[in-house]
Amino acid sequence: MSAGRDGGRRRSASYWEPPRQALVERAVLAGVHIMHGSDGASEWVDLDELERLADTAGAVVVGRLEQRRLRPDVRSLLGKGKAQQLEKLVKSVHADLVIFDNDLTPAQGRNLERMLGIRVLDRTELILDIFVRHARTRQSRLQVSLAQNQYLLPRLARMWKHLERQAGGIGTRGPGETQIETDRRLIRRRISQLRRELAEIDRRMETQHKQRTHEYRVALVGYTNAGKSSLMNRITQAGVYVEDQLFATLDATTRRVELEGGRSFLLTDTVGFLRRLPHHLVESFRATLSEVDEADLLFHVVDATVDDVDAQIDAVEEVLKGVCTGEPEQVLVFNKIDALNDPKWLEQARRSWPHAFFVSARRGEGVDELLEEVTRRRKQSERSVVVQVAHGHPRSLARLHELGEVLHVDYEHDPAEVRLRVDRANYGRMVRLPGVEVLEVSRGRIGNRGS
Numbered sequence: 001m002s003a004g005r006d007g008g009r010r011r012s013a014s015y016w017e018p019p020r021q022a023l024v025e026r027a028v029l030a031g032v033h034i035m036h037g038s039d040g041a042s043e044w045v046d047l048d049e050l051e052r053l054a055d056t057a058g059a060v061v062v063g064r065l066e067q068r069r070l071r072p073d074v075r076s077l078l079g080k081g082k083a084q085q086l087e088k089l090v091k092s093v094h095a096d097l098v099i100f101d102n103d104l105t106p107a108q109g110r111n112l113e114r115m116l117g118i119r120v121l122d123r124t125e126l127i128l129d130i131f132v133r134h135a136r137t138r139q140s141r142l143q144v145s146l147a148q149n150q151y152l153l154p155r156l157a158r159m160w161k162h163l164e165r166q167a168g169g170i171g172t173r174g175p176g177e178t179q180i181e182t183d184r185r186l187i188r189r190r191i192s193q194l195r196r197e198l199a200e201i202d203r204r205m206e207t208q209h210k211q212r213t214h215e216y217r218v219a220l221v222g223y224t225n226a227g228k229s230s231l232m233n234r235i236t237q238a239g240v241y242v243e244d245q246l247f248a249t250l251d252a253t254t255r256r257v258e259l260e261g262g263r264s265f266l267l268t269d270t271v272g273f274l275r276r277l278p279h280h281l282v283e284s285f286r287a288t289l290s291e292v293d294e295a296d297l298l299f300h301v302v303d304a305t306v307d308d309v310d311a312q313i314d315a316v317e318e319v320l321k322g323v324c325t326g327e328p329e330q331v332l333v334f335n336k337i338d339a340l341n342d343p344k345w346l347e348q349a350r351r352s353w354p355h356a357f358f359v360s361a362r363r364g365e366g367v368d369e370l371l372e373e374v375t376r377r378r379k380q381s382e383r384s385v386v387v388q389v390a391h392g393h394p395r396s397l398a399r400l401h402e403l404g405e406v407l408h409v410d411y412e413h414d415p416a417e418v419r420l421r422v423d424r425a426n427y428g429r430m431v432r433l434p435g436v437e438v439l440e441v442s443r444g445r446i447g448n449r450g451s
């Protein structure tokens, strides 16, 4: 459990606090399936997944309660009878906290805590807690902190209660120093400050990005725990942290991969997705997720061993819609085929997803095919171009032969016209050659980022 990592750092020494490692919290999970939510859509909870989240956060699950309702109860989500049942359960299993798979309004959270007499968390708080534990770089720490502060703002009264109890534990880790200053004005000021600091990091990253505009880029995306980082490590030896946990990765790592024939591309591994990912988090992680938006190709990694493959694919698609401004090309990559229980599954899946790839990041099966696919698609991204080369630039003319496949040189024209095929990376280099001017590009893709 990673709880001890930042345990001692933030708190003032004015009271004793048990070491965090010693703290195993006993959690009851609760979820309400709602037929008609606030936006009219039904909301289906998934306590198995919530249990995995709770486990990642270091809690032990000692009980569960589910309910179906037409509409959420405004005061307590559950309604009185069910809340009483929950209270009994909590007492009988000696729970320290209740975690709801639904999002609670500030009032519902407050009321439930009053009724149950123990801490109540909702799904967003739990996910935020995991993000706090797993944030390693300055950027991801700031991003999580921003999301946490935004979440906290309308819930200050309840958070104060948590702080008063101050036993520590899931969801009580405030966003850094602000934990003590929990006061609306200060939080607002902190939010602005975090935004400024993140904008500064964004600017620096953008400069780095600009230098890579002409590279072919592939991003690994997918449901959390699908094996994106394992695949990254298998392809690039990047040494990204891999763990059987949700949200092990929160940062983006990019490495160059050399392909046969002297070509290369950039591969990025980044934060995983989840059903109903809290919108504050998606917002805060926009800079990290921009790696996904700027990719030429997405490897959508799917854990082939889960029961609800389709639902996970849909959830990822849903998050991608919010993250991508365009429609990057996408390839489905089913991972962990070494661990399939049902040997028939692979056969059926190949029929259902004829364009997908089936790999094992652990054993390396299928990985070469993925690289071949990149080569193929990269080639497809090549376009034919007509340029003119001004007099007195013979070196530029010679360089064109190195950068692409020269199809025709028309010396009749003055200046000479050259028709050639180049890929995106070399297109960028070509336009910077002295004396070279582009007359025609066959299709839109080359240079479509304003390069």
Ligand SMILES: Nc1nc2c(ncn2[C@@H]2O[C@H](COP(=O)(O)OP(=O)(O)OP(=O)(O)O)[C@@H](O)[C@H]2O)c(=O)[nH]1
Pocket (backbone or CB within 6 Å): 222, 223, 224, 225, 226, 227, 228, 229, 230, 231, 241, 242, 243, 244, 245, 246, 247, 248, 249, 250, 270, 271, 272, 273, 335, 336, 337, 338, 339, 359, 360, 361, 362, 363
């Ligand atoms: N059997 C098997 N397990 C794998 C394979 N690839 C990854 N895993 C395991 O799956 C778990 C998650 O792997 P990660 O690479 O951390 O997954 P991720 O998609 O990066 O996860 P997040 O960063 O948390 O979103 C780890 O326990 C890996 O060892 C595989 O090909 N076969």
Ligand SMILES: [Mg+2]
Pocket (backbone or CB within 6 Å): 228, 229, 230, 241, 242, 248, 249, 270
């Ligand atoms: Mg990862």
